[in-house]
Amino acid sequence: MRELEERVAHLIRAVEDLSDVVAAQASEIDRLTRMVGMLAAREAEREAGFAEAPEASVKPPHW
Template sequence: MQHLEEQIAHLTRTVDELNTVVTRQQGDIDRLARRVEMLLQREADRAQEGSGGVVFGDERPPHY
């Protein structure tokens, strides 16, 4: 009987640890999905404007 209780305790701890990992991973997936959506929207806006080029941080804007 004690052996079964030990196994149940071990399995319960393992399930709790896995739940923590899965919850963290789901948060990461949600955050990354939002970023991908933002990037896709940004690229769609850029394509619609017709600029379409890559913007580098050290480039001067075209109005200079």
């Protein structure tokens, strides 16, 4: 009986450790997801700015 109690205690500890790891990973995934969203929005704004820029084949006025 004591051996089973020890094994259960070890298993409970392992489950708690894994739960902590999963919680930390979920937090990191949320942070990275927000960062990717911000970068995607920034890139979309940058690409929208290129539509207003002069074409590369047009010579500048000082030529």
